[in-house]
Amino acid sequence: xxxxxxxMALLLLAxxxxxxxxxxxxxxxxxxxxxxxxAPIVYRNCAPCHRPGEAGPFSLLSYAxxxxxxxxxxxxxxxxxxxxxxxEPGYGDxxxxxxxxxxxxxxxxxxxxxxxPEGPPAEAPAPPRFTEGWQLGPPDLVVEMRDTYTxxxxxxxxFRNFVLPVPIRxxxxxxxxxxxxxxxxxxHHANVLVDTTGSARRRDAxxxxxxxxxxxxxxxxxxxxxxxxxxxxxxxxxxxxxxPGMAWRLDEGTDLVLNMHLQPTGKREPIRPTxxxxxxxxxxxxxPMLLQLEHDGAIDIPPGESHFVVAxxxxxxxxxxxxxxxxxxxxxxxxxxGFATLPDGTKKWLIWIRDWDFAWQAVYRFAHxxxxxxxxxxxxxxxxxxSEGNVRNPNDPPRRVVAGNRxxxxxxxxxxxxxxxxxxxxxxxQEACMRRRLEKxxxxxxxxxxxxxxxxxxxxxxxxxxxxxxxxxxxxxxxAVLNNLGxxxxxxxxxxxxxxxxREAARAQPDYLNAxxxxxxxxxxxxxxxxxxxxxxxxxxARPDDAADHNxxxxxxLxxxxxxxxxxxxxxxxxxxxxxxxxxxxxxxxxxxxxxxxEAVEQMEEALRIAPADPDARQALAELKAGRAEN
Amino acid sequence: xxxxxxxxxxxxxxxxxxxRVDPLxxxxxxxxxxxxxxxxxxxxxxxxxxxxxxQDRFARKGMAFWLVYTDPADTPEAIRRHQRDxxxxxxxxxxxQHELVKATQATxxxxxxxxxxxxxxxxxxxxxxxxxxxxxxxRSRPAPTTRDLRDVLQALASGSAMAPRTxxxxxxxIGQ
Numbered sequence: 001x002x003x004x005x006x007x008m009a010l011l012l013l014a015x016x017x018x019x020x021x022x023x024x025x026x027x028x029x030x031x032x033x034x035x036x037x038x039a040p041i042v043y044r045n046c047a048p049c050h051r052p053g054e055a056g057p058f059s060l061l062s063y064a065x066x067x068x069x070x071x072x073x074x075x076x077x078x079x080x081x082x083x084x085x086x087x088e089p090g091y092g093d094x095x096x097x098x099x100x101x102x103x104x105x106x107x108x109x110x111x112x113x114x115x116x117p118e119g120p121p122a123e124a125p126a127p128p129r130f131t132e133g134w135q136l137g138p139p140d141l142v143v144e145m146r147d148t149y150t151x152x153x154x155x156x157x158x159f160r161n162f163v164l165p166v167p168i169r170x171x172x173x174x175x176x177x178x179x180x181x182x183x184x185x186x187x188h189h190a191n192v193l194v195d196t197t198g199s200a201r202r203r204d205a206x207x208x209x210x211x212x213x214x215x216x217x218x219x220x221x222x223x224x225x226x227x228x229x230x231x232x233x234x235x236x237x238x239x240x241x242x243x244p245g246m247a248w249r250l251d252e253g254t255d256l257v258l259n260m261h262l263q264p265t266g267k268r269e270p271i272r273p274t275x276x277x278x279x280x281x282x283x284x285x286x287x288p289m290l291l292q293l294e295h296d297g298a299i300d301i302p303p304g305e306s307h308f309v310v311a312x313x314x315x316x317x318x319x320x321x322x323x324x325x326x327x328x329x330x331x332x333x334x335x336x337x338g339f340a341t342l343p344d345g346t347k348k349w350l351i352w353i354r355d356w357d358f359a360w361q362a363v364y365r366f367a368h369x370x371x372x373x374x375x376x377x378x379x380x381x382x383x384x385x386x387s388e389g390n391v392r393n394p395n396d397p398p399r400r401v402v403a404g405n406r407x408x409x410x411x412x413x414x415x416x417x418x419x420x421x422x423x424x425x426x427x428x429x430q431e432a433c434m435r436r437r438l439e440k441x442x443x444x445x446x447x448x449x450x451x452x453x454x455x456x457x458x459x460x461x462x463x464x465x466x467x468x469x470x471x472x473x474x475x476x477x478x479x480a481v482l483n484n485l486g487x488x489x490x491x492x493x494x495x496x497x498x499x500x501x502x503r504e505a506a507r508a509q510p511d512y513l514n515a516x517x518x519x520x521x522x523x524x525x526x527x528x529x530x531x532x533x534x535x536x537x538x539x540x541x542a543r544p545d546d547a548a549d550h551n552x553x554x555x556x557x558l559x560x561x562x563x564x565x566x567x568x569x570x571x572x573x574x575x576x577x578x579x580x581x582x583x584x585x586x587x588x589x590x591x592x593x594x595x596x597x598x599e600a601v602e603q604m605e606e607a608l609r610i611a612p613a614d615p616d617a618r619q620a621l622a623e624l625k626a627g628r629a630e631n
Numbered sequence: 632x633x634x635x636x637x638x639x640x641x642x643x644x645x646x647x648x649x650x651r652v653d654p655l656x657x658x659x660x661x662x663x664x665x666x667x668x669x670x671x672x673x674x675x676x677x678x679x680x681x682x683x684x685x686q687d688r689f690a691r692k693g694m695a696f697w698l699v700y701t702d703p704a705d706t707p708e709a710i711r712r713h714q715r716d717x718x719x720x721x722x723x724x725x726x727x728q729h730e731l732v733k734a735t736q737a738t739x740x741x742x743x744x745x746x747x748x749x750x751x752x753x754x755x756x757x758x759x760x761x762x763x764x765x766x767x768x769x770r771s772r773p774a775p776t777t778r779d780l781r782d783v784l785q786a787l788a789s790g791s792a793m794a795p796r797t798x799x800x801x802x803x804x805i806g807q
Contacts, residue, residue, distance in 0.1 A: 079767075
């Protein structure tokens with residue numbers, strides 16, 4: 001059932017090199033050489049980005065390349081600007097750590113001090129080799145932006161969102177997504193979001209030019225499935241395949257939304273990102289969930305304040321494994337901490353970034369899932385520096401900073417991807433999330449709406465109804481909530497009330513398909529077939545490839561005596577979904593009503609092949625064979 | 632500030648046709664603005680629009696702007712392409728032996744050196760950053776708070792007396 005969820009992105013993360021040294025370290029009297037000591041460090045940790053076509057501004061693929069940059073390499077490795085890896089070591093066991101060991105840094109300094117010698121040619125390692133093109137091989141589907149967006153030559157960083165419709169029929173499971181962002185020197189990072197409701201598309205239509213502006217995107221979501229993975233790209237990361245059983249669902253009519261951080265280079269740069277999708281037939285068995293710690297409502301930082309703390313917590317109602325985290329703040333954020341306090345009081349670090357840099361934000365996956373028992377408290381603590389001393393401060397002189405989605409606003413989020421033991425545990429997690437949200441924001445529309453959906457899922461219809469009514473108090477015209485309220489009323493047997501809510505939903509947002517679909521279905525249930533017809537037709541018009549909609553319409557047409565039209569719709573339903581029992585059964589009845597007995601028998605036999613025990617189909621078939629046509 | 636009279640003959644500073652060039656102003660000539668760049672330095676490249684603006688504003692006041700490519704690997708052809716890509720219609724020089732680099736003690740790209748003519752020969756009045764947007768690698772302001780080069784050129788244009796000065800520049804190291 002629908003809910004309104006805030007979506008952020010999924011993440012793909014891969015190693016740009018491991019950190020610990022596994023290379024020979026020279027004894028003090030042995031000269032350091034490129035071939036023996038330096039090349040293995042550089043080829044492994046630097047070359048993945050510092051090569052043609054990648055994000056690094058120059059190549060580091062040979063002695064000549066490295067020799068030319070030796071002083072700079074010594075400087076930026078000593079300061080740990082390169083390779084970029086903001087998390088503090090020892091505060092969370094993160095996968096793909098891209099960090100040099102102290103011994104490696106010392107060795108690079110010594111090599112430069114000693115004149116950056118090449119060493120014996122016989123010891124030269126083979127130059128590094130990389131996969132060209134799609135890292136995971138040819139994708140099953142490539143989705144391209146229709147138009148090119150041009151990044152201006154100069155100015156501040158650009159935050160732009162692009163909507164890419166996915167041309168698939170039916171539903172697919174995605175095991176991997178690979179983003180080719182265009183010129184990697186322009187694209188600093190990108191989140192990929194999955195929009196099932198067209199909300200980004202509508203937003204895009206209102207914004208002139210290609211895509212729409214905004215550092216952060218909030219999407220409406222009709223369901224849980226697509227938003228529980230991190231899809232993220234930053235330079236030097238390879239595409240990651242989801243773990244076994246964790247493919248994610250992609251529906252027909254869905255858009256991918258690229259939320260991109262772009263950096264002007266000094267000249268105009270056209271970009272046209274491409275997404276490669278890799279499908280699988282393996283049905284997912286593991287269903288993660290994204291928990292968001294945040295307290296944007298508490299962000300109100302006076303100018304000059306250098307230690308403003310925003311914290312949030314969340315008490316886990318079930319056991320989970322933590323798979324990944326995605327901290328997010330803008331330019332005034334300085335120190336970002338995420339940790340868990342276990343029921344026995346132990347503090348378990350997830351991540352600590354002591355010198356937050358928006359430009360190097362990333363999703364971090366754990367090397368091994370971090371088990372947290374029920375009753376653990378997840379905590380976020382972000383410190384902001386809104387003083388002149390923070391050179392990244394977007395305001396000069398500093399000004400009051402509040403939460404918002406422009407670069408001069410702030411945010412403080414810690415997204416945590418957790419895997420509960422059971423799929424349905426996610427509704428327990430969601431309920432706790434929304435109750436926590438109501439503590440922070442009493443009366444919050446989104447919290448009441450999502451809490452309603454969670455309670456509905458947990459079979460607590462009356463409580464769900466109360467939450468939806470609370471949500472409607474702040475947004476009486478929310479089609480999604482009116483529709484949800486209708487659905488839970490319908491499920492509780494309150495059909496007339498349900499129909500009333502569906503009608504309000506359809507009135508509030510005439511293009512909101514779920515409402516016309518549900519209204520049609522409810523009217524059918526009530527036996528008001530003629531009244532249902534316009535809504536069912538509307539649903540079919542909007543979703544011409546939905547077997548269930550064609551079947552509903554066909555059933556209502558049959559019930560109102562429009563037999564030929566019914567046969568057409570039901571044939572279409574059976575053609576789209578040959579495994580639909582209802583489509584074959586209804587088609588059998590419609591054909592019988594037209595007197596096409598032989599074909600009607602075929603359909604009933606097909607229905608029974610799908611569901612051999614179905615009593616209605618068995619009876620209908622028996623009657624057909626006995627020569628009694630239905631009317 | 633150290634003595635700039637140390638600049639004697641420039642033997643290996645070349646234009647894109649391979650001719651020896653001396654960009655430093657001799658008596659009677661207007662100031663010369665040298666901008667050390669390299670084609671593959673992202674920080675230098677991001678300054679292209681600002682450099683264009685400064686040239687538009689001050690070239691007409693008798694100042695000569697020179698792009699000095701310090702990387703011997705930047706061939707005349709690569710330089711022409713770079714200038715075209717970034718719209719930098721400046722005089723371009725190659726300094727493969729780093730004569731100008733050594734004479735000015737420039738260390739990174741982008742870095743600038745401003746010379747005026749004097750009776751004793753070319754005199755450097757400024758060496759350093761274009762502005763303070765970059766504070767160090769990985770730390771930059773959303774916009775500069777001080778536009779050093781513009782202020783220097785403005786002072787020269789208005790004829791005000793100016794003590795020579797230097798500022799630290801942040802950018803890509805000029806390699807050996």
